[in-house]
Amino acid sequence: MRAQTEQWWEQRIDREDGAESYHIAYERSELVSTNVVLSIAAIEGVDPTGLSPLAAAVDPDALDDLIGGNIRGSISFRYTGYEVTVHSDGRLEVVPSADLPRCQHQN
Numbered sequence: 828m829r830a831q832t833e834q835w836w837e838q839r840i841d842r843e844d845g846a847e848s849y850h851i852a853y854e855r856s857e858l859v860s861t862n863v864v865l866s867i868a869a870i871e872g873v874d875p876t877g878l879s880p881l882a883a884a885v886d887p888d889a890l891d892d893l894i895g896g897n898i899r900g901s902i903s904f905r906y907t908g909y910e911v912t913v914h915s916d917g918r919l920e921v922v923p924s925a926d927l928p929r930c931q932h933q934n
Contacts, residue, residue, distance in 0.1 A: 851919040860887035
């Protein structure tokens, strides 16, 4: 699964040199919750199953329903040491949080 995540990373995640933030494109037909987890796993270089459950930060079903619907705008939350903003136009922004510990891997 890690190889799949690395391939996914190369195709979707954009990071400017020296920038702290990551910009990820996702297809509106995809589950946003899955894209959030895959993005953080790729950034951290870990298997997605090793991350804390997304449900500890936000209700994944509600996130998918809101963003998958016809709303315009964005939703922000903290997940595994990152500030995550999901935009309804198909973009994710992931920024390391200064006041949260970074990724807590599950064993």
